[in-house]
Amino acid sequence: MFRKLSSRWLKRIGALWLGCLLVLALGYFPSQAQDSAAVWEVGTEPTFPPFEMKDEATGNVIGFDIDLINAIGEAAGHPVKIISLPFDGLIPSLQSKTLDAAISGMTITAERAQTIDFSRPYFEAGLAIAVVEGNDSIQSFEDLKGKRIAVQIGTTGAEKAKEVEGATISTFDGAPLALQELLNGRVDAVVNDLPVTLYAINEANLKGIKIVGELLTEEYYGIALPKGSENLATINAALGELIENGTYAEIFGKWFAGEPPDLPEIAPALSSGTASGLDWGLLFRNLMRGAWVTIMLTFFSFLFGLIGGSLVAFALISPFKPLRWLCRVYVDFFRGTPMLVQLFMIYFGIPALFQGLGFDVSFNRFFAAVLALSLNVAAYLAEILRGGIQSIDRGQWEAAESLAMNPIETMRYVVFPQAFRRILPPLGNEFITLIKDTSLAAVIGFEELFREGQLTVATTYRAFEVYLAVAIVYLVMTSIASMVFKRLEAYMDPIGRSEKQRKAAAKPAPLGA
Template sequence: MKLINLKWQQLILSLGCLLLIIACKSFYPTNKPDAVPLRVATDPTFVPFEIQKASGDLEGFDIDLMNALAQPAAGIAKVAGFAVQFENLPFDGMISTLQAKRVDAAISGITITAERLKTIAFSRPYFKAGLAIAVREDNQNIQDFNSLRGKKIAVQIGSTGADFAKTIPNAKISTFNSGPEFFQDLLNGNVDAVISDAFATLYAIKNGNLKGIRVVANLLTQEYYGIATPKDSPHLDAINKGIGILLSNGTYKQIYQKWFNADPPQLPNS
């Protein structure tokens, strides 16, 4: 009799453990071995949005945001069970890679533009930015768009800064793969100004010990970054829901304050 009761107790205990395991797996979808990998392209030269440390690990505002979206408690993992896998890719190759669907998404300070929306899709805006002019500290002649006329301008290949520079009358444009390269050319006197993202430029000057460079007070543009995906992406709805969750639960604000030491501005829904 005692033997039978013992067997029943063991059976009940086993069933209880099984139910607990099932419940845990349902609540934490990213712990599932079959979690869907989300291949995300990024260019780790766009400081402070993407940075590759000496160890090879990635960090930065965009990286923190994407990792937050993958958390089961609040993000795309909760919606669709994704496991984010970053892939390093030069910025000027991201649009074509998305068009070919060789990655599922891209995050690298990619500005939402009407031209890009013709070939790829974007999430709701996750960052308010703008283009700025950087010059040497001793340059007092360049103050705004009009004073860039006929000047030697440095830009990053494939960026909105590169597109904007084309509108400057008689400008001589030099293109570079990354920020450190064009800032060095500016310091060396090979170009008169750099047109780049305002936040990235200010961060680079402050943390990269770029003495001798300043940012002109007047921003050239106002723009928004989005997470880029191929057209008709099955993941876009989940990504948008995840961004909404991070904005509403305070996680986005924490990430923003970590990298920019300021409260984030209001963002539009679309």
């Protein structure tokens, strides 16, 4: 009977799987046969207004680039699906062919053209220097010598800033963050694309910024595609058609003043230049420098987090209700909100808030990163410590009280040592997690281990090798931390130690001793 039922169910399961495969096949093969209607997945980084940005009302990505690629897709008979990605992730995505194309104000350069293909130029741009109003010390590119410069990672502005002698360069994931850094007074200038900076000055809430000097470069934007993509000719033909029939001029007029310039069919930058090779020696030095920064961030954040977490844990078990409720709100807030949001609030939000009130407040990057990480880890450690303390049997408190020990002595000599041994494993887990969470400090321009890897990928476009090396360094650090905590657990275990000592004492001495 059991065999018959088993056989029957196996047949049903097999038929179900076969049906699923047929459905998938029917959904897949027609799309291959009807290639003209295939959906183009196009990547963009939606923090580059007016080329691409999020519509606050609908949440959709809008902008000049988005209107243009949709018009190109319509002319070519291909629906377009917009995929939001960080700017420095667009080229690696094209290299792995997970995207059909990318349009994100990407400048056509000979270096990039070594690893991806570009369409004909669709926009003429150039790099400009932005400073705060009232700063008359910077009027040209030469005046940037020895100054603090903010740039967007992976852009031609970031490459141009490297040419400035003695400059301190801070990289950010988006142009708005770099401009906010300028407003907060932590950098002297921003080197970025002129249209984006002008839009921020005129349209966004970034008043108090001005453009100085002449354009540093003459650049052209192009649509990026995987190397050898069959869609290149289709996109070029559709773009040429839009320029000829006036659709391009209509889209240009929607987002910019004046008439669109005449665009060449081939960008001048493609006539010269070579891609940067991957220097393994330089990569090793950069990753070691980043690893040291990561270690410092982890050490100080965990130290202050442990101190703060201990105080909060004691407050959570305090009989004083207002204090207990206040600490509960703190723990729930920092455990219930993303650390990335907390980091942005502390580094960008608080200074902007106080400056709006007329106070000049600015945080050092290291201080802001340690503060955010410490506050976050303290919330988690507080719950771990509270659980460890409350796991100690209540009878030990009563026994200590009978020995005339006050509550502080009971906690110090009886409860906390036992609780600490019990919470060592979760403490180790939090420490290892913190090592990896320090990578979030990259968003405020802090060049820790992960950021060093990002900066290398932005110039070499060798994502797999670089990120594999970054992962190996993280693995080494977390493995060492895990080993240290295991040794500490063994050392703090009195039963285990006495057992080892007993076995060592019982071991017979070698002959001749």
